[in-house]
Amino acid sequence: MLRYVCISDLHAGAPTSLLMNLPEDGAIRPPEPSPVTHGFVDVVNALLGVQDKPQLILLGDVLDLQFSDRTHAYHNAQGFLTRLHDSGCFADKVIATAGNHDHAFWTDARLALDVAGMSSNGVTYRNATPAFHDAPNARSRMLDALVKDAGFGDVDLRYPNIGFEKDGRAVLFHHGHFFEEGYLLISTLRDIFSSGDRAELTVADIAGENAGWIDFFWSTIGDAGLSSNASDLYQNLLTSTGFRKLSAxxxxxxxxxxxxxxxxxxxxxxxxxxxxxxxxxxxxxxxxYRDTERFAVIESLTTKGRDGFASFIGGPIRRQIMDELGHVPEDLTVIFGHTHKPFSERMKVSGFDVPLKVYNTGGWVLNDPRLDTKEGAAMVLIDDDLNVVALRLFMTPQAGIVPLAYLEVLSEPRVSMQAFVKDLQARLATPDMQRILSDFAETVRVAYVDRQAVLLDLTAQGVSS
Structure with missing residues (x-):
């Protein structure tokens, strides 16, 4: 039975998010669900039905809070989540973590945990929550309101990792920002000033030490209103000419x-x-920031990105797994987003006996004026036995065509895995489903072309100025 469905990097509020309706005549349109939202919900309805009711996992950057209009971002995400809720396909409780663009979710929860810890009410986690069980005291007022306004119930908020374990098998979710050195700046500086790397750096150390830096970079700069429009500031980061203009x-x-x-x-x-x-x-x-994984649009993951992944997974995350589970699982799947380039592969990481199964959920926003890149989005599906597959929902147009959604499977000999895959393949193969996927691919193609025009126009403005 399907247990969890994971998506990430919706970037609701960002002008080039596929969830946004583009402005008409310079005016922001009401935050109604976009054609891509409607098409995606059609896919979900046809694929999932209403029998299993898996829990929805939101793996960060659901809202683009820092460089977008926050009210518009909120209502745009609410419209998307309301359509998912009203489909009847999902359980009432949502599981979530924060990314770098909606880190404010965690900041709100972290400050409340600080107060709870000071008042000695038994809260022991203040810089990071446990990964493998929920943290009922970690509450974000904005996230709670968003999810409930969409019709869902409680939110199980964990940061920076979410984990599940069963019979020696585990799945670990992380948004992905701590795989990059830019988000570890304060920890790096502490190591420099203390004359050496700290061998036993924990997830809580990293999350606590760099929280203020992430808030400054992704909140304070955006809140300062250094551009006439917050979304202009965000978009200026997406092109080199725009960045030069912003910098000046x-x-x-x-x-x-x-x-x-x-x-x-x-x-x-x-x-x-x-x-x-x-x-x-x-x-x-x-x-x-413009030199990060998100903007390396040709490679699914750069060499530097792979090194950062191996360092964080093989060090702090492995220590967290040992602390919480008491052992290293024989079979570990890691799921992350952040880079906006979905992929699936096995990756060898020091400290684990067998290569890890790795899936990336991609992103729902266009980062660069060029198309035909590695950008796109996937939806990761996990069943009761923690078997994992990804449905590659879409990618940027390849030779002018968005390929139909398809399954990505890292093969496993387990009978339960084979049955899981066979069931999903059968659902995808029906004529009605193929028609829905074809319509969705065309809707996405049009959306990408429209957003390419927005970015090309921005680049032209930067050159002329």
Whole structure:
């Protein structure tokens, strides 16, 4: 029986999210469900039906909170989740974690846990929750409201990892941001100042030490309103010309504002030094973001990304698994998103006797004006025996065509796995399902082409300015 369905990186609120209805005549359209949302729910209805009612797992970046209009992002995500709830295909309780773009979910919960810990009411996790059982005291007011407004019930919020284990087999979910060095900045600095790497760094150490940095980078900068429109700021990060324009704009603001507050405020040389320093800082931080896995659109996972994955899984996550389960599972599947490039493969990681099965859930947003890349989205399906397969929902148009959704399976000899796959293949093969998948692929193709036009227009504006 199907037990869990995992999706991630919807980026509701981002102008190039496939969940958004594009503006008409410069005006933001009401946050009604997009054609892609309707098409996806048709796929879910046809594939899942109403018998199993799996739990929905939201693996982070569901909302694009930091560089998008938050109210619009909220209502856009609510519309999407309401359509899923009303399909009748899912259980009432939702499982979720936070990504870098909706890290505010965890910040809200973390601060509440801090207070609970101070008041000595028995809460022992304050920087990270357990992975393999729920954390009832970890509550995000915005996430709770979003899920309940969509018609669902409680939210099981865990951060940064979600895990399930059965009969020596385990599935571990992580949004994916801690696979990248940019999100480990504070831990890295601590190691530098303490003259060496900490051999026993834990998940809680990493989550706690870098929470403020992630909040600053993904909340404070966005909240500052450095662009006339928050979504413009976000989109400027997606193109090199837009980033150069943004960098110059921010440097001017900082040099003008801070220059007046420093000694020798009237000295133009002071303002010029501030301007240059700001550009350098942006290159090292925001510019570094543009050099992350999300923007390496040709490779499913770069060499640096694979190294980061192996380091985090083989170190902190392995230690968390040992602490919570008391052993390393014989069979571990890792599911993550963040990169917006779905894939499935076996990966060897030090500390595990056999290669891990790895699935990426991809993303629902176009990052780059070019099409025909590795970008796309998958829905990961897990049954009662923790057998895992991925339904590759869509990818950017290949030679102008979005391929029909198909199963990605990392083969297993288990009888239960073979039965799980056979059942899903039979559901996908029906004529009605093939028609629905064909319609969905065409809807996605049109959506990608429209969003490509938005990004190309933004690039042109950046060049002309």
């Amino acid at each position: 704009q921010v440097a001017e603001i900082v040099s003008a504002e801070m220059g007046e507050k420093l000694p020798l405020a009237g000295d133009l040389r002071v303002q010029e030094v501030l301007r240059i320093a700001t550009r350098v800082l942006l290159d090292a931080t925001v510019g570094k």
